[in-house]
Amino acid sequence: MLKQIEGSQAVAEAIALCRPEVICAYPISPQTHIVEGLGELVKAGHLAPCEFINVESEFAAMSVAIGASAAGARAYTATASQGLLFMAEAVFNAAGLGLPIVMTVANRAIGAPINIWNDHTDAMSQRDCGWILLFAETNQEALDLHIQAFRLAEALSLPVMVCMDGFILTHAYERVDMPSQEQVDAFLPPFDPRQRLDPAKPLSIGAMVGPEAFMEVRYLEHVRQMRALELIPGWAEEFREAFGRDSGGLMRTYRTQDADTIVVALGSVLGTIKETVDAMRDKGERIGVLGITCFRPWPSAAVRAALARAKRIVVLEKSIAVGLGGIVAANVRASFGGHPDVVHTVVAGLGGRSITRESLARVFTAASHGTLAPLTFLDLDHGLVERALARERQTPHSGPVAEGLLRDVGVVAAKIS
């Protein structure tokens, strides 16, 4: 059924169609509308049987989900930013225990300085935690990925994180095609857990494991993720047949067939990138796009194949490995068969800075002319940075960095519009 609704509401309704049995809620922007929506559905009796639990922290949210999942219930929670970091210990734990929890991450920057706007630092900080990480490009895909996520998680006994850009997707009112309960029921079988706490068959879960088997536990986690690489394309295909649209999969290419320059990115920014690429194509530039949907497991072979003919690669990412450069770029470089110098990193949109078509066109053009630096910070205010550095040279007591910069900027709101 077609609906014009907020991204968060769309995800809430899709989650409800997946019949979660335990939902843990803790507010953090920009994720909050999702659990609010679910809370209302449970309270009104539209989602039943389901336990909706208001917990006292994200750490508790993931921990309640761990208990519920280990006891055989389909468990869901949502978070963002600081919340994901606050639950980090339990995030790793859920993966280590092999519990198929599904969690939405409404991607948001990490403080300090505190910032509520979108980038991918939160999810990227947990990229090696053992969860499957899926990134949605649109609200429709966010909705669809959740339906696929439960199936993927439960088939592999691995938790799945569905990432959707905070505000840009979560708060955007867009048209979505909401599947029917029958469609979702046909695609997603009931949860049949690999392990279950049950007095009828007592099990010990979470024992101490020493050097004799720890490596093997981790290796099996890796093997399961590699198995996901094989399964995801088939399920995306099955999803297309059942629901009549393309959603999910490992990655998607756009106008890459004869492209000399390929832009690699994740999430909602792909829309702006495609528009920019269309405009450049009109001017005769041979440029295309590779959108990564599945970041963990990393679809190395597929990425390698997609980039095989490219002369230049621009990885545009909303995250930074401080002291190195790009996070996504490092992954791309590892999969790229050609010379690593061909892979350029463009760090963009940190803390919600707008990524405009004009700025994208500038860096993409520079790339095709061979003048793009290996690492670029899109629309970085170099003047502002220089003033801060000058201050630090002037006095050893230059004070807190962020506050100094803000004094220089003057009107704060001007930068986030």
Next chain:
Amino acid sequence: MAFQPIKFYQTGTFTVGNRLLPDTERSVQSTVRRTNSLNSGHRACQGCGEALGARYAIDAAMESTDGQLIAANATGCLEVFSTPYPETSWQIPWIHSLFGNTAAVATGIAAAMRVKGRENVRVVAQGGDGGTADIGFGCLSGMFERNDDVLYICYDNGGYMNTGVQRSSATPAGARTATTAAVGANPGNPFGQGKDLPAIAIAHGIPYVATATVAELRDLEAKVRRAMQIRGARYLHILVPCPLGWGHDSSLTIRMARLAKETGIFPVYEAENGEVTGVSKIRQKVRVEEYLKPQKRYAHLFSPKPREDVIRRIQEAADRNVRKFGLLEAAP
């Protein structure tokens, strides 16, 4: 192996031998019905109070729930000594997730049971005083506040014994630990710090809170039984002496627990819905020195220079408990 009837011995203490009681009043531990939920063969130290407390409590909970019990366990001694896989001492469904999230994991299990219509399956969460009073305090308070159907059992041995006897917020004043050394002007753990967890639990207004020690088995079992008759958040705080951390002979575990109660240092009581409803009276009040002296963690209070000032403060605290809870029998 042929059936071996359990033998009961007169213990030379205040305990009533089971043989003097009718069958129905005998402790769970004394009957062949006991489930040995925490089975023998685990790796606890000789004289471990926590191993005793856990076996007593979980066996009693198993009896009360007719075997329909799931346990969540915090990281700590109990977790480590009971599950050096592939061996596990647990005969019940049991999960260990993290150090600080046990109450929340238990909430999740209880929610799963409720959603599946299996509310006859009950949930116990258990941890040491570090996992309860310190790192797990947020999750514990959340579970209390929501009144989730979980019995949380804290085995209080007054410190982080698993990591080598460091101070927790349940370490008693004056006690030496690895992080409150017996040096300087005020040796050992400072006075005026720490958390009174049972009082904090009561302040949440949860339906049932009780304290117990491993010295009074029948009292402990009765409290578990009472707790399992109630729905909602319940808290049981069991004092479990630790020969390693307290530095007493491993044969003195029960005696130490009894002396903690008989001095007034550890008041044994229960509370329902925010009000204290019963106390275990002290049968023969003893001075705190008797409790302190056998423990090396208090050795600095006796030699080289006796610290009567410190001992007096500990005595005053014990006397305050006696007054506050009315722990002495009224004069005949």
